[in-house]
Amino acid sequence: MQANHLLSLTAGAALVGGIAVAPVPAPVPAAAPDIQLTSGENQDVVIDVIRHAQMISPYENLLTPSPAFPGAPLSDLGLQQAQDVGQKLFDELGPVAGIFAGQGLREMQTSAPFAALENMSDNVQILPGLNEVDSGIYALDPIESLGGRLAFLTVGAWSLGAPLGLALVPGPGSEDGNGLMFNARFTDAINTMYDHAIANPIVSDNGQITDVAFNSEASIFAWVLMNVKNPDIPFFLQRIMESHTVANGLSTILLPNAGIVQIEGNPTDGWTLLSWDGEAIPEDPDLASALFVDVRDVVLPSQTALWNIGEAILTSDPTTIMNAVQSGFEQISSALTQFPGAVLNDIINAFGGSGDALGDLFAGL
Numbered sequence: 001m002q003a004n005h006l007l008s009l010t011a012g013a014a015l016v017g018g019i020a021v022a023p024v025p026a027p028v029p030a031a032a033p034d035i036q037l038t039s040g041e042n043q044d045v046v047i048d049v050i051r052h053a054q055m056i057s058p059y060e061n062l063l064t065p066s067p068a069f070p071g072a073p074l075s076d077l078g079l080q081q082a083q084d085v086g087q088k089l090f091d092e093l094g095p096v097a098g099i100f101a102g103q104g105l106r107e108m109q110t111s112a113p114f115a116a117l118e119n120m121s122d123n124v125q126i127l128p129g130l131n132e133v134d135s136g137i138y139a140l141d142p143i144e145s146l147g148g149r150l151a152f153l154t155v156g157a158w159s160l161g162a163p164l165g166l167a168l169v170p171g172p173g174s175e176d177g178n179g180l181m182f183n184a185r186f187t188d189a190i191n192t193m194y195d196h197a198i199a200n201p202i203v204s205d206n207g208q209i210t211d212v213a214f215n216s217e218a219s220i221f222a223w224v225l226m227n228v229k230n231p232d233i234p235f236f237l238q239r240i241m242e243s244h245t246v247a248n249g250l251s252t253i254l255l256p257n258a259g260i261v262q263i264e265g266n267p268t269d270g271w272t273l274l275s276w277d278g279e280a281i282p283e284d285p286d287l288a289s290a291l292f293v294d295v296r297d298v299v300l301p302s303q304t305a306l307w308n309i310g311e312a313i314l315t316s317d318p319t320t321i322m323n324a325v326q327s328g329f330e331q332i333s334s335a336l337t338q339f340p341g342a343v344l345n346d347i348i349n350a351f352g353g354s355g356d357a358l359g360d361l362f363a364g365l
Contacts, residue, residue, distance in 0.1 A: 048211070136176075
């Protein structure tokens with residue numbers, strides 16, 4: 001009954017809202033001049049990822065349905081939040097290379113005001129990879145319930161527990177069967193946005209080629225912790241601790257509605273987290289965060305390689321299996337080769353920049 005009510009709300013809001021979206025790439029304007037390449041000849045871009053605005057009651061206090069779309073529409077406050085963040089983005093960025101959103105109604109509605117300001121209402125590109133982490137058996141459970149806590153704990157295991165191999169923790173009943181499957185899905189969306197930006201290199205007022213994406217909290221949190229070069233672990237742990245001090249804090253404090261996450265980089269050289277909900281993130285946070293990345297960048301590629309080999313074996317196709325084995329061997333070898341040097345370099349840098357690096361390490365832990 002609850003699901004039927006949700007579907008009827010969604011259908012009605014879609015008809016009233018008149019949201020125009022396009023699952024195909026927008027026309028490519030002329031390239032902007034004087035775009036600087038990085039030292040590795042891989043062009044960096046900026047991607048602003050915005051969490052959706054507030055949904056109608058009671059859905060703002062529930063986990064998303066399974067699948068996570070179409071979901072509930074925005075509340076009156078949410079519609080105002082969408083207007084406000086759209087104006088903020090437009091004032092800061094001016095023109096952008098592209099606008100993207102997940103398949104959820106809440107994400108599309110949040111993108112609408114900004115798209116209108118950019119005269120791109122018909123060219124918001126819908127990427128399934130930007131969908132929220134699928135809630136599986138916990139779908140529509142209250143955030144402040146056992147199911148809600150277990151769902152967030154699963155995402156926490158994938159992200160904060162990635163160096164410990166916890167990306168393989170299953171998501172019960174979820175389309176995102178584990179963290180590796182989720183990471184592949186979301187990374188595919190990031191790569192798609194990057195490719196679009198390079199093909200459509202409009203320079204925004206920030207001086208960078210910039211894409212704007214609208215999605216949800218758990219997915220961007222998990223992807224950032226699993227991928228960026230500079231996850232500020234003490235910063236995120238503090239946010240998580242604060243979120244437990246108020247009801248539904250995991251939904252309102254970790255990344256508030258219409259909060260903005262900024263990343264910069266490219267798929268080859270990696271991604272740097274620039275800011276989280278308006279707070280600048282240092283490029284080199286601390287030794288604990290650096291060591292987190294060093295271990296993560298051995299464990300995750302190795303697990304992914306083994307997972308892909310297992311998937312290839314299930315196809316029974318010799319060519320597919322051999323390709324997966326070869327690719328996996330290269331991934332694991334590269335990760336293991338880089339690990340000792342990365343750890344040593346981080347420790348040396350920490351000692352070189354501080355007389356008490358060990359103290360910094362334990363403080364970060």
